[in-house]
Amino acid sequence: MRTRFPPSPTGLLHVGGLRTALYSYLLAKQTKGSFLLRIEDTDRAREVPGAAENIVESLQWAGIPPDEGVMLQDGVIAESGSHGPYKQSERLELYQAYAKQLMDAGHAYPCFCTTERLEEMRKNQEALHRAPMYDRHCLHLSPQEVQTKLDAGEPHVVRMKVPHDRLIECTDDIRGPLKFQSATVDDQVLLKSDGWPTYHLAHVVDDHLMQIDLVLRGEEWLSSLPKHLLLFEYLNWPAPRYAHVPLLLNADKTKLSKRQGSVAVQEYMEKGYLPEAMLNFLALLGWNPGTTQELFSLQELIEQFSLERVQKAGAIFDLTKLDWLQGQWMRKLTADEFAARIRPLVAEHFPEAAADKEFTKKAALIQQRITFFKEAPDMMGYFYRDPTVSVKLLASAKQKVTKEQLPMILETLIRSLDAIPEKSWNEEGIKESVQAMMGEANLKLGQLLWPLRAALTGREYSPGAFEVAAMLGKEAVLKRLKGAKNIL
RNA sequence: GGCCCCAUCGUCUAACGGUUAGGACGCAGGAUUUUCAUUCCUGCAAUCCGGGUUCGAUUCCCGGUGGGGCUGCCA
Numbered sequence: 001m002r003t004r005f006p007p008s009p010t011g012l013l014h015v016g017g018l019r020t021a022l023y024s025y026l027l028a029k030q031t032k033g034s035f036l037l038r039i040e041d042t043d044r045a046r047e048v049p050g051a052a053e054n055i056v057e058s059l060q061w062a063g064i065p066p067d068e069g070v071m072l073q074d075g076v077i078a079e080s081g082s083h084g085p086y087k088q089s090e091r092l093e094l095y096q097a098y099a100k101q102l103m104d105a106g107h108a109y110p111c112f113c114t115t116e117r118l119e120e121m122r123k124n125q126e127a128l129h130r131a132p133m134y135d136r137h138c139l140h141l142s143p144q145e146v147q148t149k150l151d152a153g154e155p156h157v158v159r160m161k162v163p164h165d166r167l168i169e170c171t172d173d174i175r176g177p178l179k180f181q182s183a184t185v186d187d188q189v190l191l192k193s194d195g196w197p198t199y200h201l202a203h204v205v206d207d208h209l210m211q212i213d214l215v216l217r218g219e220e221w222l223s224s225l226p227k228h229l230l231l232f233e234y235l236n237w238p239a240p241r242y243a244h245v246p247l248l249l250n251a252d253k254t255k256l257s258k259r260q261g262s263v264a265v266q267e268y269m270e271k272g273y274l275p276e277a278m279l280n281f282l283a284l285l286g287w288n289p290g291t292t293q294e295l296f297s298l299q300e301l302i303e304q305f306s307l308e309r310v311q312k313a314g315a316i317f318d319l320t321k322l323d324w325l326q327g328q329w330m331r332k333l334t335a336d337e338f339a340a341r342i343r344p345l346v347a348e349h350f351p352e353a354a355a356d357k358e359f360t361k362k363a364a365l366i367q368q369r370i371t372f373f374k375e376a377p378d379m380m381g382y383f384y385r386d387p388t389v390s391v392k393l394l395a396s397a398k399q400k401v402t403k404e405q406l407p408m409i410l411e412t413l414i415r416s417l418d419a420i421p422e423k424s425w426n427e428e429g430i431k432e433s434v435q436a437m438m439g440e441a442n443l444k445l446g447q448l449l450w451p452l453r454a455a456l457t458g459r460e461y462s463p464g465a466f467e468v469a470a471m472l473g474k475e476a477v478l479k480r481l482k483g484a485k486n487i488l
Numbered sequence: 489g490g491c492c493c494c495a496u497c498g499u500c501u502a503a504c505g506g507u508u509a510g511g512a513c514g515c516a517g518g519a520u521u522u523u524c525a526u527u528c529c530u531g532c533a534a535u536c537c538g539g540g541u542u543c544g545a546u547u548c549c550c551g552g553u554g555g556g557g558c559u560g561c562c563a
Contacts, residue, residue: 008563043562115561122559131490132559157561175493184491184559192561199563223492223558246494246556253555281500284512288501292511311501314556318499321513331526369525399522434522449522461524 001213003028004036005059005066006206008043009051012264013058015317016218016248016256019282023245024216025064026283026305033213037066038206039087042196052087053077058265062275063298083210088202095197098205098235099158099190107234108190110156111138112149133186134159158191160200160231168226173214173243173307180226188227200224204231207240214241219314220255243307246286247314256317263317272372277326285315295328323371331368339363342376349377350384362471365463379462383471387458389484394454399446409451410485412441417469418478425474427466434466455484 003024007017028035037059039052056072059065065072068081079086088095102108111134113121122132139161141149149156166182190201197205207215222244232239248256256263262271268278280296287310289296296304333341339360347354356362366379381387394410395403416437420429434448441448453465456472469477 006563010563040563046562111561118561126489129489133490155561159561178492180492186559189561194561196561198561203563218557219493220557220563225492244493249556251499255557284500286500288511290502292502294512313494315501316499318513321500324513327526366525368527396523444522446522453522457523459523463524465522 001028001031001033002036002211003033003214003216004038004069004207004210004212006038006040006203007055008040008046009048009055010043010046011048011051012266013055014256014263015265015268015278015282016263017055018058018062018265018278019248019285020216020218020245021059022062022064022279022282022301023287023305023307023310024214026302027214027216027307028067029302030305034067035064036081036083036210036212037069037071037086038210039070040199040202041087041089042198042202044089044196054266058269061269062265062279064279088197088206091202091206092196094209095191095201095205096195099197099201102160102190102231102234103158105234106161108158108160109139110146110150111159111187111189112141112154112156113137131184136187139187155193157189157193159187160190160227160234162187162227162230166230168229170225170229170239170242172222172225173241174246174310175222175244175312178222178225182226182230185226185230188224190231200227200231204228204235204237208232208235208237212240214243216243216245219244219247243310246311248285248317249314251316251318253314253316261317261319272374273322273326274329276332277322277329280325280329281322284321285317286311295325295332327371330370333367335360335364335367338367342373342380345373346377346380350381352384353380358471365467365471369461369463382457382459382462382468386476386480386483387456389455389458389480389487391488393458393460394451394484396446396450396454399450400444401447401450405447406451407485407488408441409443409448410455410481410488412437412443413448413452414478414481414485417474417481420474422474425470427470430466430469451484452481455480 005017005021005024007013025035037056041047041052052070056070056077060072068083069086070077070079072078073080085091099108103110118134121135125132162182162185164183168180168182170178172178188200189198191197225242229239250256250260258264262268276297279298279301283296283301283305284294287305289304290309342363343353343359353359362380362383366376370376370379391403391406394406395401401409416433417430420433434445437443437448438445449465453462453468456465456468456477462468
C-alpha cells in the first residue's frame with residue numbers, strides 16, 4: 001500500500017501531524033508498501049523558510065523517514081522517487097492542465113468576482129441566515145462575456161461546478177459510511193487567480209498521479225470530502241480509500257493549538273524525550289491494540305496497528321502518560337546504550353568521564369532514577385568531584401539522626417570502614433561492616449546509612465550508600481567521611 | 489446560522505446485547521528499601537439525558553443535550 005504525508009511548510013511539524021504521519025507510515029510498512037512525503041507549498045504567503053527542513057528532520061528523528069518524496073539525503077533535503085516532483089510548487093503545469101480539462105468538460109468554470117463582491121455576498125447571506133456559498137454569478141456569464149474578460153486579461157479563479165441533486169456517498173476506513181447532499185457543497189475554488197492550485201485540486205491530482213491507495217488525514221478535512229470525491233469522478237479516476245483520524249485536543253476540547261503548551265515535535269526533541277516514547281504515546285492516543293499491552297516499539301506497532309481500532313472521538317493531548325512512557329523507555333535501554341548516550345553529556349562537565357573505565361557501572365546506578373539524559377551530569381557529579389555537605393543534610397529527623405549524634409556516627413563509620421581490607425571493598429563487604437557497626441554502636445541501619453550516603457554524595461537523593469561507596473573506592477570514601485566530620 | 493463528525497473513570501481506552509463495566513496513566517494508601525527512584529499490592533473513580541426495540545441495552549434505533557470540525561483565491 002502506498003500512503004503519504006503531505007504537510008504544508010507553514011511552521012514546525014506539529015505533534016498531530018506526526019501522529020497522522022505515523023499511522024500512514026505503519027500502514028505502508030505493514031503491507032511492505034511505500035510511505036511518501038509531499039510538500040504542499042501552494043500558499044506562498046504562509047510559507048515559512050526552513051519549515052520543510054524541520055518537517056523532514058522531525059520525521060527522521062522520530063524514526064519514520066519517508067521512502068519516497070522529499071527526504072534527507074546525506075543530511076541535505078532532496079527529492080527521490082519516480083512519481084515526482086514532490087513539491088507542489090514544482091507541479092503547477094499539471095494542476096493547470098487538469099483545471100483546463102475540467103473546464104472543457106463543463107465541470108469547472110472561470111470566476112471573475114472580486115474579493116469585495118464575495119465579501120459583500122457572504123455578508124448578505126449571513127444576514128439572511130443562509131450558508132455562505134458562492135452564488136454562481138460567473139457561471140451565468142455568456143461564453144462571449146467570458147471570452148471578452150479572458151481576452152482583457154481580467155484576473156480570475158477557476159471554480160468547480162457542483163451539481164445540486166446528488167447524494168455523495170463514501171465509506172471512511174475509520175468512520176464507516178458517510179453521506180453528503182451535494183446541494184450543500186460550495187463551488188470550491190480550484191485554481192487561484194495567480195494560477196496556483198488550492199489544496200482540493202492539488203490533493204486529487206497528486207494522490208492520483210502518485211498512486212496513493214489510502215488518504216489518511218485529519219478530521220478537519222471531512223467536510224471537504226465530497227468535493228474531492230466529485231473531482232475524482234470528473235477526472236474519471238478511481239478515488240483512493242479515505243480515513244479521517246480524530247483531532248488532537250486541548251484540555252478544553254478545542255482543536256490542539258500552541259496556546260496551551262508545546263505542539264511542535266522539535267520542542268519535545270529539545271526537551272529530551274525519546275522518539276520511542278513519543279511514538280508510543282502518539283500511537284496510543286486514538287488507537288488501542290485490543291490487549292492490555294502499553295509499551296510498543298515501532299516494529300510492534302507496524303505488526304499490530306489497524307485502522308479498525310482507531311477511535312472516532314478526539315483525544316485530549318495530555319502529557320502525563322508521555323512522561324511515564326519516557327521513564328519506561330529510558331529503563332528499557334541496555335546499560336551500554338544508556339551509558340553511551342549520557343557519556344558525552346557528563347564529559348562536558350567532568351572531562352575525566354570520557355575515559356572512565358567504570359563509567360557504564362556508574363551510569364547503571366542512575367538509570368532507573370533518570371527521566372531525561374540531560375539530568376545525568378547533575379546526577380553523577382559526586383563520582384567525579386568531592387561534594388559539599390552540610391550538617392543539615394547529614395542529620396535526618398526521619399532517619400533519627402540528630403546533630404549531636406553525628407560526630408559519633410561519622411567516627412564509627414570511618415573507623416570501621418577503614419578496617420575493611422582493600423580486597424573486600426565491595427558492596428557486600430561494606431554491608432557486612434555496616435551491619436556489624438549497628439550492633440556495636442547500638443544504631444539502626446538508617447542512622448548509619450543516611451549520613452554515609454549524604455557525606456558521599458552531598459545529595460538528598462541518590463543511589464544507595466553501598467553502591468556508591470563501592471564505586472567510589474575506599475580512599476575517596478574515607479576522605480569524604482573525614483571531610484564531613486570536619487564541618488561539624 | 490448551514491453542513492458534517494463525535495459522546496465509557498480526571499486523562500488515554502476495553503467490553504462481536506448478558507461482565508461485580510476491564511486495563512493503563514495520574515491520584516491516595518501500603519509492601520520492599522538507607523534516601524529518591526524502580527518494582528509489587530490495595531483503594532478512589534465512568535457508560536450525557538429521554539424514549540423505543542429486546543427476556544435483557546455501554547452496545548441497536550429515534551430524539552434531545554453537550555462538545556468539536558468545516559463554512560477562505562489557508563491547508
